[in-house]
Amino acid sequence: MPTVAQSFEQFMQDLELREGENREAQRQERVVFDALRHHLSPRESILSGSYGRNTAIRPLHDIDLFLIFTTDSSGNGKVLQPQEFLERVAQALRKEFRGKQPRLQNRSVNIEFSGTGIGFDVVPAFEDLRQPGIYWIPDMRLGQWIRSNPRKHIAACDEANRKAMQRLKPLIKAIKRWNQLQGKPVPSFLLEVMAYEGIASFQPESHPSVYAQGMAHLFQFMSEHIRADWKDPAGLGPPVNAGVGEGHLQQGQQRLSGASRKAARALELERRVDMPGANELWRELLGTDYPVR
Incomplete structure (x- = not known):
């Protein structure tokens, strides 16, 4: 029977994208970019x-493809x-990919591709000509049009991960798996942004698995703070939870609170050396990909 630390290490590895998935994502990104160049002439793309x-x-399912256009792309200079x-954009995709129904x-x-199972959310x-x-x-x-900068989002995530000794991104992926199994009651980006702040107050003990402690800490932090206003990490757009209905926030808080209680019980069992x-409790939270034997 593996320890909790060993099970988490294996689980985290299994969540990682395979090399073939990365190659296929990058190949399809070029296909979509080149297809849209025939109609709207984007000048640059960012996998965001x-x-x-x-x-x-x-x-891997949907990938955000950030396409940067010039004002001439509107067809009338505006x-x-x-x-x-x-x-x-949808019309251009429809012309290039016959039989597809961009949404x-x-x-x-959004456009989905059969065979690979990978789709793209084309943004x-x-x-801004005055603010490169x-x-x-x-x-x-x-x-309306809102301001954004995906490169700043990447930098904010990288910085939070660095401060957490490279543990944050694996924890985010694990919580995303939990969220997926729950039917995604919490928007994925909101989970990430809450994790950036939540991990800052994490002080692991010496005995239980660090990843298990981190999961329990983030579940508790998120359940207590999900209703707060969460600013865009780039400091540009509306709050990350803007447009999320009160009912969704309430449901997300309830699910996070339940996960927090179960994670706390799992930590207590681990302290008692009941691996x-x-x-089994972590498997209930994280699904059958979490190894127990």
Whole structure:
């Protein structure tokens, strides 16, 4: 029977993307970029979102593809309204990928590819001519363009991970797996942003698994703070939890509180050297990929 520390190490490794998944994601990114160049002439692309921050988990599904356009891409020298430009992106994808049905989302257009199971959330962006490195992206819910910078999001995640001695990203991936098994009651990016602050107050003990302690700490921190206003790590866009309904926040808080209680019981069993009992509780939280024997 493995220790909790051994089970977590194996579980964290199993969440990592495989080399083949990374190669295929990068290949398809070039395919989508080249396809859109025929119609809208994006000048640059950034693999952003969880993939860009290295917090994506396998199996890999949707990847955020941040496409930077010039103002001429609107066709009339002006930037269109958010929904209009998203519809233009969807139309271009439809022309290039026959049989596909691109789907408009709040800030992106989703297109899925059969065979690989990898899809892309294409996020169109215009660089602010007065502030290089700052980008305007569409928000249909708000009916306006909002500021963003995926490179600052990556930098914020990297810095929090560095301060946590490289433990934060594996913990984020594990909590994302838990969230996935729960039906995703908490938006993925909100989980990440809460983890950046939550990990700062983490002080591990000497005995239980550090990853187990980190999970328990983050579950508790998130359950207590999910209703707070969580600012965009780039300091540009609206709060990360803007637009998340009260019902979703309440459900997320309830699920996180339940996970926090179960994680605390697992830690107590580990302190009593009841590895089978502790591992079974973590398996209940993290699914059958968590090894118990």
